[in-house]
Amino acid sequence: MNNFDFCVGTHILFGKGQVERLPEILSPFGKKVLLTYGGGSIKRMGLYDRVRELLADFEVWELNGIEPNPRIESVYAGEKLCRDNGIDVILAVGGGSVIDCSKAIAAASCSDEDAWELVKDPDKIEKALPLCTVLTLAATGSEMNTGSVITNLKTKEKLGFLNDAMLPKASILDPTYTLTVPADQTAAGAADILSHIMEVYFSRPYAPIPDGISESLMKVVFRYAPIAVREPDNYEAREQLMWASTLALNGLCSTGKGQAWPCHAIEHELSAWYDITHGTGLAILTPRWMRHVLNEGTVDQFVAYAVNVWGIPADADRFAVANRAIDRTEDFFRSIGIPMTLGELNIDDALFPEMAEHAVRFGGLEWSWVPLDKDAVVEILKQCL
Amino acid sequence: MNNFDFCVGTHILFGKGQVERLPEILSPFGKKVLLTYGGGSIKRMGLYDRVRELLADFEVWELNGIEPNPRIESVYAGEKLCRDNGIDVILAVGGGSVIDCSKAIAAASCSDEDAWELVKDPDKIEKALPLCTVLTLAATGSEMNTGSVITNLKTKEKLGFLNDAMLPKASILDPTYTLTVPADQTAAGAADILSHIMEVYFSRPYAPIPDGISESLMKVVFRYAPIAVREPDNYEAREQLMWASTLALNGLCSTGKGQAWPCHAIEHELSAWYDITHGTGLAILTPRWMRHVLNEGTVDQFVAYAVNVWGIPADADRFAVANRAIDRTEDFFRSIGIPMTLGELNIDDALFPEMAEHAVRFGGLEWSWVPLDKDAVVEILKQCL
Numbered sequence: 001m002n003n004f005d006f007c008v009g010t011h012i013l014f015g016k017g018q019v020e021r022l023p024e025i026l027s028p029f030g031k032k033v034l035l036t037y038g039g040g041s042i043k044r045m046g047l048y049d050r051v052r053e054l055l056a057d058f059e060v061w062e063l064n065g066i067e068p069n070p071r072i073e074s075v076y077a078g079e080k081l082c083r084d085n086g087i088d089v090i091l092a093v094g095g096g097s098v099i100d101c102s103k104a105i106a107a108a109s110c111s112d113e114d115a116w117e118l119v120k121d122p123d124k125i126e127k128a129l130p131l132c133t134v135l136t137l138a139a140t141g142s143e144m145n146t147g148s149v150i151t152n153l154k155t156k157e158k159l160g161f162l163n164d165a166m167l168p169k170a171s172i173l174d175p176t177y178t179l180t181v182p183a184d185q186t187a188a189g190a191a192d193i194l195s196h197i198m199e200v201y202f203s204r205p206y207a208p209i210p211d212g213i214s215e216s217l218m219k220v221v222f223r224y225a226p227i228a229v230r231e232p233d234n235y236e237a238r239e240q241l242m243w244a245s246t247l248a249l250n251g252l253c254s255t256g257k258g259q260a261w262p263c264h265a266i267e268h269e270l271s272a273w274y275d276i277t278h279g280t281g282l283a284i285l286t287p288r289w290m291r292h293v294l295n296e297g298t299v300d301q302f303v304a305y306a307v308n309v310w311g312i313p314a315d316a317d318r319f320a321v322a323n324r325a326i327d328r329t330e331d332f333f334r335s336i337g338i339p340m341t342l343g344e345l346n347i348d349d350a351l352f353p354e355m356a357e358h359a360v361r362f363g364g365l366e367w368s369w370v371p372l373d374k375d376a377v378v379e380i381l382k383q384c385l
Numbered sequence: 386m387n388n389f390d391f392c393v394g395t396h397i398l399f400g401k402g403q404v405e406r407l408p409e410i411l412s413p414f415g416k417k418v419l420l421t422y423g424g425g426s427i428k429r430m431g432l433y434d435r436v437r438e439l440l441a442d443f444e445v446w447e448l449n450g451i452e453p454n455p456r457i458e459s460v461y462a463g464e465k466l467c468r469d470n471g472i473d474v475i476l477a478v479g480g481g482s483v484i485d486c487s488k489a490i491a492a493a494s495c496s497d498e499d500a501w502e503l504v505k506d507p508d509k510i511e512k513a514l515p516l517c518t519v520l521t522l523a524a525t526g527s528e529m530n531t532g533s534v535i536t537n538l539k540t541k542e543k544l545g546f547l548n549d550a551m552l553p554k555a556s557i558l559d560p561t562y563t564l565t566v567p568a569d570q571t572a573a574g575a576a577d578i579l580s581h582i583m584e585v586y587f588s589r590p591y592a593p594i595p596d597g598i599s600e601s602l603m604k605v606v607f608r609y610a611p612i613a614v615r616e617p618d619n620y621e622a623r624e625q626l627m628w629a630s631t632l633a634l635n636g637l638c639s640t641g642k643g644q645a646w647p648c649h650a651i652e653h654e655l656s657a658w659y660d661i662t663h664g665t666g667l668a669i670l671t672p673r674w675m676r677h678v679l680n681e682g683t684v685d686q687f688v689a690y691a692v693n694v695w696g697i698p699a700d701a702d703r704f705a706v707a708n709r710a711i712d713r714t715e716d717f718f719r720s721i722g723i724p725m726t727l728g729e730l731n732i733d734d735a736l737f738p739e740m741a742e743h744a745v746r747f748g749g750l751e752w753s754w755v756p757l758d759k760d761a762v763v764e765i766l767k768q769c770l
């Protein structure tokens with residue numbers, strides 16, 4: 001294993017009814033709360049009303065309408081609310097987009113730098129407002145990590161950034177709030193969870209502890225995502241996906257491992273240019289990326305994936321076993337209803353060279369498991385058409 | 386899954402040379418350090434000297450000679466040093482005994498209650514001095530949890546207790562310091578790790594995520610403990626055992642599960658009366674306890690253990706499969722050199738009734754996976770003779 005630091009002190013409150021503890025978790029930070037959320041789903045399910053009731057003894061400001069692939073303009077709007085009103089703590093109620101945007105707001109509100117400068121150079125972040133979350137989508141893992149992804153449509157950039165100050169103080173994970181997530185978003189969320197695990201699992205050095213944990217989490221997602229897609233109100237499936245999403249990206253699966261995130265780097269280009277659903281882009285890219293990087297140096301980890309995750313017998317040629325697991329992966333995404341070609345999203349090859357160049361320049365692809373240059377990225381994208 | 390809270394913010398610094406960061410992790414807490422340790426092993430390996438060099442800019446007091454199964458008298462001695470000298474932070478360098486004792490010292494130093502009263506009623510603990518650790522034995526997991534076990538030889542009691550205030554702020558996990566651990570202590574440590582996992586794995590409700598993580602960690606211990614026993618200076622084996630020991634008992638494996646810890650409750654009686662090595666007692670008890678609780682209501686989890694951990698085919702009668710896995714467990718402990726009967730430790734049945742009564746009274750055994758009464762505990766102990 002590589003040396004590593006692991007420090008993820010977010011207080012997780014998991015299960016039915018945990019939202020009732022909101023006053024208890026917010027009180028230590030102060031009385032002035034910025035409540036952030038996206039569209040109307042938290043109102044339709046009654047969560048908004050219950051949160052407002054629970055915040056009766058707090059002073060509350062609101063930032064709503066935070067979009068999927070959250071934009072820097074929403075960060076500026078939230079920062080202004082925090083500064084103008086002396087906000088003590090941010091409460092994000094939503095999925096990864098709302099939480100990511102809130103992290104950027106929390107950091108920008110404590111800095112003299114422009115918010116977009118902090119996204120581009122997060123070492124400039126010195127502190128952030130405390131952030132608590134109520135999660136409503138099992139996908140990004142943002143509820144228990146230090147990362148955020150913000151999109152700048154003017155510059156066509158979607159950039160991920162990390163800073164310890166942005167780690168949520170507490171996150172309420174009640175699977176009940178995901179029972180109304182539509183099938184397509186459930187599927188895209190599952191793809192996002194799997195990609196977070198796979199980007200690290202398929203990296204050197206191989207390490208028995210994180211790789212074993214990753215295998216067990218992948219099996220859980222492969223088992224329960226189809227149930228959640230088919231039976232949206234299946235609580236057991238929803239709770240498995242929710243806890244898996246959090247553990248997939250809180251650092252546990254990468255302890256002692258390197259990581260380069262090639263599919264994310266390429267997908268961020270697709271989202272930045274075409275504003276597609278992040279998980280959908282990842283699902284389309286992942287099996288094509290797998291076939292591209294399968295070689296003598298990587299085949300053994302694919303065989304481990306085939307045997308330990310899919311239960312494929314290792315009694316055939318190693319490459320045949322590996323390819324069978326990759327095919328199963330692609331079939332799985334298709335089976336849960338994800339459109340598995342870029343053509344189905346009306347994306348053609350016009351911008352592939354430009355996206356590939358940007359992905360290589362900002363995505364660290366030269367350091368990945370199998371180093372990728374611009375031509376390789378274009379080739380992978382063409383396989384997705 | 387049951388509802389659960391998960392909040393384990395210990396900063397883990399894992400790998401070779403991480404001790405060099407001691408000044409960085411201690412500085413935020415102050416300049417007056419109580420250094421706690423056990424016997425001479427940290428001096429023999431040069432760790433003591435290096436720690437003292439790294440603490441050159443701090444004021445340092447020392448409490449040494451902390452014993453295995455640490456005693457309340459050591460807690461009183463440490464508490465007095467903290468009070469007399471206005472200690473800011475405790476630095477524990479050692480294994481679970483040193484860390485457990487230091488947790489009790491940290492709590493007692495901030496309380497008006499007698500230290501033994503806090504052990505018996507930890508709800509009285511309101512705060513504790515900050516504690517950092519340098520781990521030298523892969524076993525108890527105390528480096529990343531809120532628990533401690535203290536022995537009172539006068540009352541023949543060995544009691545575990547928990548309080549969030551005792552969670553270490555930072556723990557340095559450098560497997561190098563375990564390369565000189567003798568084979569018998571390595572084996573006992575492995576048994577301790579496995580017991581922490583099994584006490585929770587064999588509990589209701591069964592839960593795919595923690596149970597899957599537990600299975601992967603058990604496989605790691607079964608694979609690497611024999612290597613570490615045979616080749617003490619095998620760094621890879623040591624790093625696997627060290628990280629497994631931490632994850633086995635930081636709460637991850639019990640998220641959403643109940644737990645009752647029957648083998649620990651019974652073993653604490655053995656340690657309290659006979660001062661035996663904790664891990665050895667657990668190894669002796671575990672397979673006998675497994676055979677006692679195997680029944681129609683529990684057999685399926687034993688089959689899962691057989692198939693997923695030992696790779697035993699599930700093609701025979703369920704009880705036959707379960708018993709094969711239990712036999713493999715007992716054989717494993719014997720293979721790494723653990724004396725697997727109480728007779729080998731010169732323990733007879735004279736005190737079994739007294740120990741059984743105390744274990745049932747203080748161990749919550751009526752709530753365990755298969756409830757145990759006094760007669761059941763005596764029966765399990767007799768199987769260990």
